Amino acid sequence: DSGVTQTPKHLITATGQRVTLRCSPRSGDLSVYWYQQSLDQGLQFLIQYYNGEERAKGNILERFSAQQFPDLHSELNLSSLELGDSALYFCASSVRTDGVKETQYFGPGTRLLVL
Amino acid sequence: GQNIDQPTEMTATEGAIVQINCTYQTSGFNGLFWYQQHAGEAPTFLSYNVLDGLEEKGRFSSFLSRSKGYSYLLLKELQMKDSASYLCAVRDGDDKIIFGKGTRLHILP
Numbered sequence: 026d027s028g029v030t031q032t033p034k035h036l037i038t039a040t041g042q043r044v045t046l047r048c049s050p051r052s053g054d055l056s057v058y059w060y061q062q063s064l065d066q067g068l069q070f071l072i073q074y075y076n077g078e079e080r081a082k083g084n085i086l087e088r089f090s091a092q093q094f095p096d097l098h099s100e101l102n103l104s105s106l107e108l109g110d111s112a113l114y115f116c117a118s119s120v121r122t123d124g125v126k127e128t129q130y131f132g133p134g135t136r137l138l139v140l
Numbered sequence: 141g142q143n144i145d146q147p148t149e150m151t152a153t154e155g156a157i158v159q160i161n162c163t164y165q166t167s168g169f170n171g172l173f174w175y176q177q178h179a180g181e182a183p184t185f186l187s188y189n190v191l192d193g194l195e196e197k198g199r200f201s202s203f204l205s206r207s208k209g210y211s212y213l214l215l216k217e218l219q220m221k222d223s224a225s226y227l228c229a230v231r232d233g234d235d236k237i238i239f240g241k242g243t244r245l246h247i248l249p
Contacts (some may be wrong), residue, residue, distance in 0.1 A: 080235060081231075127188045131184065
């Protein structure tokens with residue numbers, strides 16, 4: 026158990042709908058990352074937050090948005106869903122030590138199926 | 141463009157040593173990650189290298205040469221449970237993380 030929790034574990038929805046995925050980082054970890062993994066695209070970085078602020082952005086679609094709340098949990102919102110959004114969505118949190126060393130901890134993922 | 145290259149598949153024998161190479165061309169460099177992922181599971185973080193050199197962590201070691209755009213992951217005393225995909229990822233100058241396609245490692249008894 027990494028200490029990172031993600032809800033829900035599974036989500037089935039229809040095209041055009043909107044869903045929210047939730048991530049709770051390990052206690053004390055300030056950074057949260059979101060990743061998407063689909064069969065044809067592999068693992069892709071979506072976005073990173075650090076202590077409530079957006080830190081880095083990957084190839085995240087405009088239909089997707091995220092935020093990190095004061096209690097450090099994060100939500101990824103996916104709207105106008107398309108069939109191609111079906112994927113595993115992972116969240117990870119991280120801690121930095123010695124200024125540069127970083128260790129990431131992954132949650133179990135949310136499996137999204139868009140029908 | 142940004143590019144991360146690693147072999148698609150490798151095979152090694154239980155008890156042996158295997159080295160998985162990763163070369164990268166990115167817009168800036170702020171660090172390199174290695175992850176292990178078993179089929180159907182979440183990735184597991186293995187290492188994060190920012191400075192040149194070798195970092196050892198138990199049976200796994202990771203090496204980085206920034207001037208050559210090159211890293212490798214070294215796995216010693218291979219066990220059957222090491223059969224997995226190994227992902228190399230680079231944090232570029234904008235802190236965006238770019239992934240390679242992963243190396244599937246098969247361990248034979």
